[in-house]
Amino acid sequence: MEVQISxxxxxxxxxGVESDLRNDGRSCEDFRPMILERGVLSGTNGSCRVQLGQTTDVLAGIKLELESFDTIAYPKPRQPIYFHVDFTANASTQFAGKGGDQYGEEVAAAFHAAYSRSLDFIPNLSKTLVAEGYRWKINMDVSILQWAGSFPDAISLAVIGALSDLEIPEVEVAPDDGGKVSVVLKRPRHGGNMRDEEVPVEMWKLDVTKCPLLLTVSKIGTANLVDCCPEEESCIRAQLLVGISQNPEEEKYDVTCVKQLGGGLLEMESVLEMIELAQKATKGIYEALAKRLKTEERRKPGHSFLL
Known part of the structure; x- marks a missing residue:
């Protein structure tokens, strides 16, 4: 969303921002109001919609895939979360046709980098490896429905919301012919004449408390600020995309990635100040996100805001 101002x-x-007072009354560390809804798409294994300031609108959906892989070519466990980011033509006129393809690839690459150590900060993610040569692949598809500033921040919230909504089936592994294995969905045994197909599959969920947030920190004049509105984005000198993961045990916030967006020159002192602001702002976001995920009312299956 482009805004022309004099x-x-x-x-x-x-x-104003150099005096820590923005046009909408926020300080440089404040975010606009956020709306997070999970379970909004019935055709996915997990989904989440995030609105930031009621103008930036992001939708994330997860499709699980049980895939086989060559254990010789990949002897070490691989990160099982894959990202695809799509900028719809409705988000901005600059994304009409294939205008958003390259931009989407760049944003997806940033999330791949931020989640490159996902096996470390999602404690039970290793359970996606169900047997030697077989694993659950988590395909995360993100659509930008409306763009009015700070879309990476909204994407990171939608990703965490979708991962927390994701239900992964438990499986049973049994030896098969030729040294292979068979993988079948695990269903609880209730006895009687009930067929297995009529028994719900046992599910488990990921622990997302340490999943990284990606925050956009902007420099306007001499000030650093988060969550810029479109008017503020027209005044930006330089921007950093900072990935932050919380570590509750040690009460600290680890940096998972740093990427400069657009042009502009930044001295190392400015970079460190912007990273420090991201770490400080992340604390409040994590607290609000944890409260929201805990208190949110679950949607009825099959009910979606798109219907």
Whole structure:
């Protein structure tokens, strides 16, 4: 979403953020109101919709896939979460046709980098390896429905929401002919004449408490701020995308990735200040996210905001 403002308006905005007062009354560390809804798509294994400031709108959906892989070529466990980011033409006119393909690949690559150590900060993610040469592959598809600033931040919230909504089936592994194994869905035994197909499959969920948040930190004038609105984005000197993962045991926040967005020059001192701001802002986001995931009312199966 592109906004054209005059030079005088830009000057007024820059002086405001340098005094820690933004046009909408927020400080440089504050985010716009957020809306998070899980279970919004009945055709996925997990889904989440996030609205940031009621103008940036992001939808994430997960499809599970049981895949086989060559254990010789890949002897070590691989990160099983794969990202695909799509910018719809409705998000901005610049994404009409294939205008958003390259941008989507860049954002997906940033999330791959941020989640490259997902086996470390999602404690039970190793359970996706169900047998030697077989694993659950988590395909995360993200669509940007509307873009009005800070879309990576909204994507990271939607990703965590979708992962927390994801239900992964328990499986039973049995030896098969030719040294192979057979993988079947695990169903609880209730006795009687009930067929296995009529018994619900046992499910388990991921522990997402340490999943990384990706925050966009912008430099306007001499000030650093988070969650820029479209008017503020027209005044940006430089931007950093910072991935932060919380570590509750040690009460600290680890940096998982740092990527500069767009142009502009940054000194190392400025980079460190922007990372420090991201770590400080992340604390409040994690607290609000944990509260939301705990208290959110579950949707009825098959009910979606798209219907």
């Amino acid at each position: 030079d005088d308006e830009k000057l007024f905005l820059i002086h």
